[in-house]
Amino acid sequence: MILLFTILLVISSAIMILLVLLHKGRGGGLSDMFGGGVSSSLGGSSVAERNLDRFTVGVGVIWFACIIALGLLMAYQGN
Numbered sequence: 001m002i003l004l005f006t007i008l009l010v011i012s013s014a015i016m017i018l019l020v021l022l023h024k025g026r027g028g029g030l031s032d033m034f035g036g037g038v039s040s041s042l043g044g045s046s047v048a049e050r051n052l053d054r055f056t057v058g059v060g061v062i063w064f065a066c067i068i069a070l071g072l073l074m075a076y077q078g079n
Helices: 002-022 047-075
Strands: none
Touching: 002 047
């Protein structure tokens, strides 16, 4: 069971990295904090971006569930 969750965790981690890298950049990082990089993207996002957001959240929930499951399995493995 631990092996199954470990494999699922590795796969979901790789997919999560790819999904985050596919997202459109929304800022200039630290330069935005000091007034640089003013953008006027107040409009809504496209359907593809919304679906990418939903898919990223879904994979994130799977990833989080794998972390919790592995933690519980490791904690109660000795009993």
